[in-house]
Amino acid sequence: MTRRSTILEVARDAGVSKTSVSRYFGAERDRLSAALQSRIAASAKRLGYHPNQMARGLKGGRSRLIGMLVADIRNPFSVAVMHGVEQACRARGFSLMVCNTDNDPAQERDHLALLTAYRVEGLVINAAGQPSRELRSLADQGTPLVLLDRILSDFEADMVGLDNAQAIDMALAHLEERGYGELLFISEPPAQASSRQARLGRFRQQVAARGLAGETLCLPLEGGERQLDDAIAAFLVRRPRAPKAVLCANGNVTLAVTRVLQAQEARLGDVGLLGIDELEWCSLVAPGITTLAQPTDVIGRSAVDSLLQRLATADRRSPPRRIHYQAELIPRGSTRRRDTP
Incomplete structure (x- = not known):
């Protein structure tokens, strides 16, 4: 069995005190100069030293x-x-x-x-x-x-x-600017998350304030594929008063809606699609999916x-x-x- 290196060996190798090594691996790392931190890090890596955090906690x-x-x-x-x-x-x-x-x-x-x-x-x-x-x-x-x-x-x-209110406001302003007037907002169950409740409530409030036509759909976490497919099909076939768009409350919903729109051969753009959360694949699905990226x-x-x-x-x-x-x-x-x- 390979012997574990010790904090004292790291200190000797780096040419520093044992206290300095303890500070480096503890809460006082900022008290050490950048050069000292580099020397300790190099010695620890060379010796394969890893602090026993559980033992440190007990002590x-x-x-x-x-x-x-x-x-x-x-x-x-x-x-x-x-x-x-x-x-x-x-x-x-x-x-x-x-x-x-x-x-x-x-x-x-x-x-x-x-x-x-x-x-x-x-x-x-x-x-x-x-x-x-x-x-x-x-x-x-x-x-x-x-x-x-x-x-x-x-x-x-x-x-x-x-800031959920700001995110919904930004989404609606963008969709309205692009000429979409009939909107479908799709979310996972709002009762399970205050952020979903905030986004849903803001959507309902703002579509009315802006004079847009808006409806909502809340999906279960599991097994809502048929419900989603039927709801989007019904939304698309209704005689439009204005171009239609779907606003997705998070990344999981955006993925599910994209699959349904592709299966129903809806052309993205003619049917607007905007999702909250930027996902890597959103730029890869032609013609690219508009998103609101969270930091x-x-x-x-x-x-x-x-x-x-x-x-x-x-x-x-x-x-x-x-x-x-x-x-x-x-x-x-x-x-x-x-x-x-």
């Missing part, structure tokens, strides 16, 4: 772990934000522990218990249910929490996510920054903050009609 009362709970790890939004969270954790000397709940509140409770057992120092949660009692228990123990994308009706904490990396990093600010503050019960970021419109051919420039 110092800190685990150096950040927990992240996501409602659906298959959702491209979750993956993209997770990357930002992980990058921010690594830069600050923390490790990330991710749990996927598969939109199951029972799994959510089990994972929260697991993360508590591992003594995570902070938690980023994209809630699937209403785990307010478990989160309140964590908060009472002094664990800082950040809600990602979704708020809870009976529990307040820092929240980081998209997912920034959202992930901001969530970690919020956690660490709470960790560094003696009073963790100060009023919760809500940080909203704006979407970026990426126009493509799916919202460009043949009879317009």
